[in-house]
Amino acid sequence: MAGQKKHQVAVIGSGNWGSTIGKILAENTAEHSDLFHREVRMWVFEEDINIPEDSKHRSKYGDAPQKLTKVINETHENVKYLPGISLPENLVATPDVTAAVKDASLLIFNLPHQFIGKTLDGIKGHHLPYARGISCIKGVDVSDGIVTLYSELIMEKLGIYCGALSGANIAPEVAAERLCETTIGYDTPPMDLTSNDGSPKHNLVKVDEQRQVKTKPTSVELHPVPQDYPHVDAELWEALFSRPYFFVHVVKDVAGVALGGALKNIVALAAGFVSGKQWGENTKAAIIRLGVGEMIRFGRTWFPKSVNEQTFTEESAGIADLVASCNGGRNVRSATHAVEKGVGVAEIEKTEMNGQKLQGVSTAQTVYGFLDKHGKTGDFPLFCAVNNILEGKAKVEDLPALLNKKK
Amino acid sequence: MAGQKKHQVAVIGSGNWGSTIGKILAENTAEHSDLFHREVRMWVFEEDINIPEDSKHRSKYGDAPQKLTKVINETHENVKYLPGISLPENLVATPDVTAAVKDASLLIFNLPHQFIGKTLDGIKGHHLPYARGISCIKGVDVSDGIVTLYSELIMEKLGIYCGALSGANIAPEVAAERLCETTIGYDTPPMDLTSNDGSPKHNLVKVDEQRQVKTKPTSVELHPVPQDYPHVDAELWEALFSRPYFFVHVVKDVAGVALGGALKNIVALAAGFVSGKQWGENTKAAIIRLGVGEMIRFGRTWFPKSVNEQTFTEESAGIADLVASCNGGRNVRSATHAVEKGVGVAEIEKTEMNGQKLQGVSTAQTVYGFLDKHGKTGDFPLFCAVNNILEGKAKVEDLPALLNKKK
Secondary structure, three states: OOOOOOEEEEEEOOOHHHHHHHHHHHHHHHHOOOOEEEEEEEEOOOOEEOOOOOOOOHHHHOOOOEEHHHHHHHHOOOOOOOOOOOOOOOEEEEOOHHHHHOOOOEEEEOOOHHHHHHHHHHHOOOOOOOOEEEEOOOOEEEEOOEEEEHHHHHHHHHOOEEEEEEOOOOHHHHHOOOOEEEEEEOOOOHHHOOOOOOOOOOEEEEHHHHOOOOOOOOEEEEOOOOOOOOOOOHHHHHHHHOEOOEEEEEEOOHHHHHHHHHHHHHHHHHHHHHHHOOOHHHHHHHHHHHHHHHHHHHHHHHOOOOOOHHHHHHOHHHHHHHHHHHHOOHHHHHHHHHHHHOOOHHHHHHHHOOOOOOHHHHHHHHHHHHHHHOOOHHHOHHHHHHHHHHOOOOOHHHHHHHHOOOO | OOOOOOEEEEEEOOOHHHHHHHHHHHHHHHHOOOOEEEEEEEEOOOOEEOOOOOOOOHHHHOOOOEEHHHHHHHHOOOOOOOOOOOOOOOEEEEOOHHHHHOOOOEEEEOOOHHHHHHHHHHHOOOOOOOOEEEEOOOOEEEEOOEEEEHHHHHHHHHOOEEEEEEOOOOHHHHHOOOOEEEEEEOOOOHHHOOOOOOOOOOEEEEHHHHOOOOOOOOEEEEOOOOOOOOOOOHHHHHHHHOEOOEEEEEEOOHHHHHHHHHHHHHHHHHHHHHHHOOOHHHHHHHHHHHHHHHHHHHHHHHOOOOOOHHHHHHOHHHHHHHHHHHHOOHHHHHHHHHHHHOOOHHHHHHHHOOOOOOHHHHHHHHHHHHHHHOOOHHHOHHHHHHHHHHOOOOOHHHHHHHHOOOO
């Protein structure tokens, strides 16, 4: 009986990555009218914007400040966060998060991690109890000796099952429809499996089953997706996210997908350090290989039941994202500049980034604190070396000795 | 009783990579006097050279042509192939290959593949029957629908067991002692194992056991290394090759180590093609990831018993060498230039490389011919796309469609 209803899709967030994903979703809902309602709702944090001088829409609006949602819906362009990219007309911006999620069976979360908690508070109670989610939020939350995936935070707060999407996906390049790939981690709850039509109405997902060290055991009572919707499984997510320029691979390992997007930033700093010394491609490749090794070890140690080593070594969310981040992007660039100029990375954050903080720096610090708390620094020489270089306790020249297993 | 004798080491070949490896070997034989004779012999293909104008040794020799071996032994520098790098005084060049291998229990092969056959003819009958070898020769031989590893060729011709060394090892960077890593593939013959002191005197190694498609079954009768030598195993190779700037990892998968060094060159061309289009880091990372996937598939298909997938995904001979080759080197550079200029790669070989052939081009062609012969082109879309682009049958713009699994 599956398939009488169609899925309503909502995307929560509209930065450059949120708008890019919104574009992809809307392209696909238009193509797969058997599975999805055509209109995709995009929640936009409302703000008054000035149309940039060089925008082709400048003449239409002039100098007067405009509501961002109004401009997106009238011009089909996010002139502030994704300028120059045409968005499908069936991607509709709304400033009201409860209106965005109303009746939406598929919720795609794509906003900066610092806003996720408050946004979930606004959604709670207004969403379908049987909705399913995908978190496109990069990284993981590490605090108090606990690693929390944003997908888990969403599960806990909203009581819905949520997977994760990550990959070598620099937003403007995806928006420009340049060939790339991504990985979706989604471990379909048993009650939703095609083969399980006589499943129980409710299912408990124990969030802490995935973790070795979480102190707060949490479980979520899931509501099954009603049988008259198309099954929410790997195939459906592929239909919703795949484009001819955007290849999607769905795996079950949600934790690995999320961890890859976090830990790669530490390795990117190390790649920047050795690039700054002009040690060449051999050395950078060695750093990347050693980095993958520590990512695997991190996953195995703290998510032994759920992490699959191949997520790191064979998926876009692992090796591809790591390689792209070590070849380009702010972390590697800033670390390179710091070494070239003989200053600390903090100095580069101040002088070249207007005080903005690099993701790699905060990740290196929190991961180091986490490893130290668990007495595991000795197993992660590269991660720890990056932190110690950032803190001025080690030098880039020390890397060969710090990374040599035969000391 | 193991250990009364010491190993004599010889390196066959003295190009920039041969001289670099010779330097490493001689540094280590000097440090491990319990395991090795101090002197390392390096066979040099003798030639008359002119000392370069900018060499610090120019004043000593002036304009007169000199024997290369004489200059190496007097200046401890290979002024022609590795200028500017000091070689240890215990690395001794000899133009006589039979003198080089005499009494040598460890033979390190490091010369261009086109010279290996003839050189082995010169060695045959002059080496110790129980010698053990490591081939540093990049790549594999593909012809007549048969993949042959150079280590196998050495085994067959000399009747000695031989492993392989490969990794992200651009020679001048290793010679300059910049941090990098390598992988040695060596599957210690049972008769040489520490645990097997009462082993048979002779052991048959069936070369074709590793291969799915070889038509010519070959086996080699091995002589055991006498018990009064230090055991020839992973630990010994690490002692001989590891330096504080050169990390060595020994694995059993000889075929994977050799295949990685060959197949990466095809992927490097693809990386150059998309770089030439300026498709960005996402796309290059996707090409690398898809490339690793096809390397694994190639290994699994034709070396199902011997290849270990992790050699490609986790070793320097796999992912690290691939990443380094996609970021720098002649293959990626030439392919990038070709696309930027809107010409074929053959044109770049003519105009920018004095007609020298790129390794990636010949590998792409022979691998394509091999896949075609076995009816397997459909399983290797990236390898085949590279060949078709080289032959003008496909365009770089076709890559997204050619690589998309959902056609």
